[in-house]
Amino acid sequence: MEIPVYLRVLWYYRLAVVGAAVFAVVVALVAHFDLKDGSLQYRGDREYSAAVTVLLGGGPASAFAAATPVVEREQGVTAAQTEDLSATAAVYAYLVSGEGVRSQVADREGPLGERESIGAVRRTSQPSRTEENPGRMSLPVLTIIGTSLDPARAVDLSRTAASVFLDEVAQQQDADGIPADARVTLTVTDEGDAVPGPLGTVALPIGATGVAAFALAILAIFAMHGLRLKRRGAAATVPRPADAAGVEDFAALEDEVAAALEHAR
Structure with a gap:
């Protein structure tokens, strides 16, 4: 079974993915909590x-009594319930x-x-x-x-x-x-x-903030990977020094052929 390309990309940038997770946690904490008296306190409304x-x-x-006291009652009188x-x-x-x-x-x-x-x-x-x-x-x-x-x-x-x-x-x-x-x-x-x-x-807004921050960080990783591929492709189309020398030799050969034809006339 072939591994999807995006998973291979994430594995290649696994350290960046870990950093994205840490970034998401920090963003969620900063967005929803304040540090007061050495502890985190939720900034929004809380019941x-x-x-x-x-x-x-x-x-x-x-x-405080272990037993109910016995109460004598008159004959024919119902005891209180x-x-x-x-x-x-x-x-x-x-x-x-x-x-x-x-x-x-x-x-x-x-x-x-x-x-x-x-x-x-x-x-x-x-x-x-x-x-x-x-x-x-x-x-x-x-x-x-x-x-x-x-x-x-x-x-x-x-x-x-x-x-x-x-x-x-x-x-x-x-x-x-x-x-x-x-x-x-x-x-x-x-x-x-x-x-x-x-x-x-209040966990839903905190979680939503963290997920959004993590998603943005992952998109940034893919964007960085795409930019890297573009740069690599552009570098592959630039002529090497040897190729440039060959082009110059070919131009010189064309000049020599043109001069020979002119002399033959």
Whole structure:
């Protein structure tokens, strides 16, 4: 099987191809990143998210008790049923993501932009993991998340949403007349800082810049090779010194023949 010409050309200029790859990486980094405080920071728009973690509790069950205390009840009186707080956390996640909380946050922090959002999720994994890859646990833990292109605003959105929701739950419990010992308690366990989103959302323009720079460098290699071939072809058509001497001898011979014919007349 014959190797294509362009592959042979690239193999001949393999060092230049390696240089083209390095050039493409450098161009992509320079075009999309800035060097700040000794680290590369993406220059374009990047989403940031901040999370507030809320623990659900209340009732006879306690996260710090090894067993639920025995409660004596009168005969004929049905025992109170304990709610599954992990399921309650899932319901609360929908409430936080709803229009009611979102509108109150907008009143305090200003209207939400196109790439800003407020949401919540019930935790299913350890604190060090994210819910992008959910775990198998059902925890009575709610994470309220604010997202924005501005890290400071992402923090404000998450904390304001948590405050609004906690107030809303307390008001609803008061309105329903729920006794204190039967209420769901909400305890904020952590208020996280803004975390940059994954580069997957910005990898396309970075990759496109690198590919374009690499393609231009490869085209330059082919252009250089073509110019080299033209120069080699032009050099092959120039008469050598020996050929030039032969031409001069032939011209002298023509002069001698012409002179002989003139003398014969």
